[in-house]
Amino acid sequence: MIRNLWNDLDGTFFPESALDYMPVDRLREVQLQRLKAVTALAYDRVPLFRERMDGKGVKPPDLRRLEDVRRLPFSSKNDLRDTYPYGMVAVPMREVVRLHASSGTTGKPIVVGYTTDDMAVWTQVMMRTLYAAGYGRGDVVQNMFGYGLFTGGLGLHGGLEALGATVIPMSGGNSERQIMVMKDFGVTAVCSTPSYFIHLIEVAGKLGIDFKRDLKVKRGVFGAEPWTDQMRQYIEIASGIKAYDIYGLSEIVGPGVAAECMCQNGLHVFEDHFLIEIVDPESLAPVPDGGEGELVITTLSKQALPLIRYRTRDITALEARPCACGRTLRRIRRISRRSDDMFIIRGINVYPSQIETALLKTEANLPHYQIVLTRRSGLDQMEVRVEVTGEMMRDRLSEMEGLQRRFAHSIEQITGLHTDVTLAQPGTIPRSEGKAQRLLDKRKEGN
Amino acid sequence: MKIHQISVFLENRPGRLAGLCQTLAEAGVNLSTLTLAETGGFGLLRLITPDPEKTKEVVERAGYAATATEVVALQVPDRPGGLASILRELEPHGISVEYMYAFAMRKGGDAVMVFRFDNMDRALTVLQAAGVNVFKPVELFGA
Numbered sequence: 001m002i003r004n005l006w007n008d009l010d011g012t013f014f015p016e017s018a019l020d021y022m023p024v025d026r027l028r029e030v031q032l033q034r035l036k037a038v039t040a041l042a043y044d045r046v047p048l049f050r051e052r053m054d055g056k057g058v059k060p061p062d063l064r065r066l067e068d069v070r071r072l073p074f075s076s077k078n079d080l081r082d083t084y085p086y087g088m089v090a091v092p093m094r095e096v097v098r099l100h101a102s103s104g105t106t107g108k109p110i111v112v113g114y115t116t117d118d119m120a121v122w123t124q125v126m127m128r129t130l131y132a133a134g135y136g137r138g139d140v141v142q143n144m145f146g147y148g149l150f151t152g153g154l155g156l157h158g159g160l161e162a163l164g165a166t167v168i169p170m171s172g173g174n175s176e177r178q179i180m181v182m183k184d185f186g187v188t189a190v191c192s193t194p195s196y197f198i199h200l201i202e203v204a205g206k207l208g209i210d211f212k213r214d215l216k217v218k219r220g221v222f223g224a225e226p227w228t229d230q231m232r233q234y235i236e237i238a239s240g241i242k243a244y245d246i247y248g249l250s251e252i253v254g255p256g257v258a259a260e261c262m263c264q265n266g267l268h269v270f271e272d273h274f275l276i277e278i279v280d281p282e283s284l285a286p287v288p289d290g291g292e293g294e295l296v297i298t299t300l301s302k303q304a305l306p307l308i309r310y311r312t313r314d315i316t317a318l319e320a321r322p323c324a325c326g327r328t329l330r331r332i333r334r335i336s337r338r339s340d341d342m343f344i345i346r347g348i349n350v351y352p353s354q355i356e357t358a359l360l361k362t363e364a365n366l367p368h369y370q371i372v373l374t375r376r377s378g379l380d381q382m383e384v385r386v387e388v389t390g391e392m393m394r395d396r397l398s399e400m401e402g403l404q405r406r407f408a409h410s411i412e413q414i415t416g417l418h419t420d421v422t423l424a425q426p427g428t429i430p431r432s433e434g435k436a437q438r439l440l441d442k443r444k445e446g447n
Numbered sequence: 448m449k450i451h452q453i454s455v456f457l458e459n460r461p462g463r464l465a466g467l468c469q470t471l472a473e474a475g476v477n478l479s480t481l482t483l484a485e486t487g488g489f490g491l492l493r494l495i496t497p498d499p500e501k502t503k504e505v506v507e508r509a510g511y512a513a514t515a516t517e518v519v520a521l522q523v524p525d526r527p528g529g530l531a532s533i534l535r536e537l538e539p540h541g542i543s544v545e546y547m548y549a550f551a552m553r554k555g556g557d558a559v560m561v562f563r564f565d566n567m568d569r570a571l572t573v574l575q576a577a578g579v580n581v582f583k584p585v586e587l588f589g590a
Contacts, residue, residue, distance in 0.1 A: 206508065388456045388512040395454040395516040395563075396545065397484050397491060423489050425458050427510040 016127045019272055020327040027328060030272050032066050034300035039063055039072065042306045045090035048079055049308055069275060069298060070286065074309045080110040080251060089113050091304050101149040102250040109149070112250050113304040119158070121301050125256035125270045126159020132261040132268065132327075133221050133244040135189055137164035142182055144192040145224065147171045151254025152224050156191045159256070165189070172196055175203040182215055190220040194227040194235065194243075199431055201238045212240035221246045223255055226314075226337050226353065230360050232264075245334050249312060251305075252297050258332055266319045266331030273301045276332070277309070278318050281339045289320040294339055295332065313339045343439065345373060345380045350415050352438045355384060358410040362403070363392060370429045375443045383420045384411060387429055448583045449517040449567060451499035455492045456512040459485060467492065467511065474505040479588065480561065482548035493548070495520075495561060497588035517567050520550065520587055522580035523558045530560070536577040542570045554582070 022030070040060040042049040052073035053059065062068065080088060089096065096113040114122065135141065141160050145152030153171055160167040168185060170178060172193075178200055181187065190197065197220065204211055211217065217239065222232075223246040235243045247267050248255035257274055258267035269276050278293040279286055287293035295312045299305075315338065319331040337353040344350070352371060360366055368387040373380060386407060394400055400423065407421040430437060457463045464483070471478065471494075479495045496502045499515060506513045523529050534544070542564050550559035559582065564570035574581060 390507065390512050390514070393454070393456055393512040393514040395452075395491065395493070395514055397486050400456075400489065400491070401486060423456070423458075425456060425463065425510070426512050428458070 016124050017131050019124075019270075020128055020132070020268065020329055022272065022328055024328050027271060028066060031275055031300060032063075034272075035066065035069060035275060035298065036060065036063050038298065038300055038302070038306045039308065041090055041303070042308050046088050046306070048083060048088060049073070049075070049306075066275070069277065069309065072298075072308050074284065074296065074311055075307055076311045077110060077251065077313075080112075084109075085111040086113070088307075089304055090306050091115055096304050100151045100154075100250055100254065102151075110251065112151070112254075115303045118253075118302055118304050121273055122155060122253050122256055123158045123162045125253065125273060126155055127163050128270060129246055129256050129259035130156075130159050130163055130165070130221065132259050132325075133246075134219055134242075134262060135160070135163060135165055135221075139165040139189045140168065140185060140187050141165045141189045141191065142168045142170050142178070142185070142187045144170050144172050144178065144190060144196060145255075151248070151250045155248070155254035155256060156221075160191075175200055176207065179204050179207055179209055182217060183209065186216055188216050188218050190217055190241075192220060192222055193224045194222040194231050195225060195431075197222060197235060197239075198231065201235070211238065215239075217241050219244065221259070223247055226335055226341070228353065228356060228360075228366075229334070230356075230366055234365055247314075247332070247335060249314075251307060251310060252299055252312075253302070257297065261323065261325040261327060263324050265323065266333055268323065268327050268329040268331050271329050273299070275300055276318070276330075278316065281313075281315070287317075289318050292317045295335070315339055341439070343371075343373065343441065345382050345417060348415065348417055350382075350417065354414050355411060355438075358414045359384075359386065359407060361410045362406045363389075365389070365391065367392065368426075368429050368431070370437065371439045373439070373441045373443050380443060381420065382417060383422055384408075385422045385424045385429055387424045387426050389426065448581055449519055449571070450495065450582075450584055450587070451515045452518045452561065452563075453494045453496065453499050453502045453506065454514050454516055455494065455506050457483075457490045457492050459488055459490055464492065467506065467509075470506065470509040470511075471502070474501075476502050476505060479552075480548065480550045482546075482561075484546065493546075495550070495587075497584070516563065518561050518563045519567070519571060519574070520559055520561050520582040521574065522554055522582065523560050525553070525557045529558070533574070533577075533579055536573055536579065537564070537570060540569060540573050542566050542573065550587075552587075554580075554586070559587070 043053055043060050056073050058071045095115050097116050098114040101109040101111050143156050145156055147153035219242045221244045232243045244260040246255055246259045248257040258269040260267050275298040277296040279296050281294040295314045295316050297310050299307050314335045316332045316335050337351045342349050342351050355371055367389055370385045372383040404421050404423055408419050411419045476496055481494045484491045503513050545563040547560055547562045
């Protein structure tokens with residue numbers, strides 16, 4: 001598969017991408033060697049890890065094989081929150097050249113730091129991410145991930161620049177200007193959250209701009225929120241681009257943990273830098289290859305913020321079989337939900353992705369929707385508000401009521417819950433310009 | 448001759464109808480007649496305007512969901528039994544009325560009503576054969 005090592009735009013060879021094809025034995029050796037080093041670093045420099053390892057009676061020299069990682073303690077977002085801001089930083093602060101923070105939905109954010117070497121690794125995994133999706137020199141790339149404390153914008157930016165692409169640092173927001181830039185600057189590739197890009201497709205339509213006819217965009221990398229295959233199909237059909245899934249989280253590095261190749265069949269994890277496990281989120285027991293569970297990551301080369309067995313809360317499955325592209329990196333299935341997005345209503349666990357699947361059974365193009373949870377006289381109620389689109393619109397009340405009933409019926413079939421479905425006027429459900437706000441939990445507001 | 452009616456989806460919330468009327472006013476759309484069909488949570492506002500294509504464009508651009516439907520405008524004799532005389536023509540053919548509403552204006556001393564039938568083409572043939580006056584757009588809205 002040597003063809004994959006060559007940039008299809010100008011034939012430039014990217015030595016970084018050769019790492020994606022490392023022989024498996026060599027890859028495991030590198031992982032073990034780095035696991036030993038990072039565990040020693042965490043034990044020596046981070047009190048929280050030392051206490052936890054001591055508590056479990058395990059020391060860095062006990063790690064002899066990769067499987068021994070299972071003897072190590074887990075860590076989580078709470079640990080970063082509890083030691084805010086610098087409690088888990090493993091190097092003197094003078095070594096830290098970059099800080100980012102993830103917006104906490106509750107209380108304080110969490111802070112992540114990078115040394116010069118960490119920055120080099122981040123740039124490298126971003127280049128490999130973008131290269132796998134066919135980006136290269138000659139591309140004009142509109143980066144719509146937020147610049148600032150969020151890792152998305154600057155993470156992509158570093159990789160794009162290192163790759164030699166022309167990068168337009170747009171950030172999100174101001175949708176009409178995004179479309180204008182896309183058209184006038186001759187943009188060939190984009191980086192965005194999937195929900196924001198879908199919003200842009202709508203905006204372009206309103207401006208009378210046809211993505212396929214009026215724009216030159218050929219590909220996009222999408223991430224930073226769970227999405228579905230149906231959303232990908234919608235993006236690819238409506239805008240005529242190839243849409244690739246990318247994955248990462250600020251705590252681990254930002255974007256650049258895993259990325260899809262041209263096969264669009266799962267995301268290759270950059271295993272030389274990240275050791276992955278899939279565990280049952282309840283029992284924490286390992287899940288066999290192919291089974292669904294929570295992704296747990298140990299950073300193998302991070303210096304400023306090494307994390308041991310970090311619980312991502314992202315639900316996925318490991319695909320150990322080789323990919324047609326020839327990369328030796330194992331793949332994870334698209335992350336369509338987070339274990340903490342789950343909400344419990346009348347004792348039943350529900351994931352927003354289940355509601356999405358139900359809506360898609362009735363309507364081929366996913367309408368904009370929001371789940372609203374309320375409490376009426378002590379009883380939890382779930383309402384799903386669905387925006388009526390031009391395609392859903394009928395002149396007869398009975399047909400519109402029928403649509404409402406079909407939505408409610410398929411939600412009940414999938415979740416087992418009776419739901420009130422409300423049809424809403426287009427544009428009345430709030431759209432955040434970044435991540436989609438699918439869930440509005442009003443149960444805590446008194447009642 | 449069939450005319451086009453534009454139906455717009457509206458939520459049953461204060462100000463939603465006023466908002467749509469404002470949109471139409473700003474675009475200079477003249478409402479010839481309209482009716483609101485509503486259920487618990489939402490309503491369908493059905494509009495007859497001189498330029499349905501433009502009306503649909505205006506409301507869609509303003510963010511509403513809308514659809515065009517074929518209806519007919521009939522001359523209904525303004526006397527007891529006037530409407531019944533028309534409906535009687537359709538009954539033997541198994542054609543039923545889905546909904547109907549009146550125009551604000553009159554023609555030749557008679558009422559003008561908008562009808563949606565379950566079988567529009569058949570209804571037209573029957574009505575024309577029975578001598579019911581089916582209005583053309585130019586008769587309703589002028590040239």
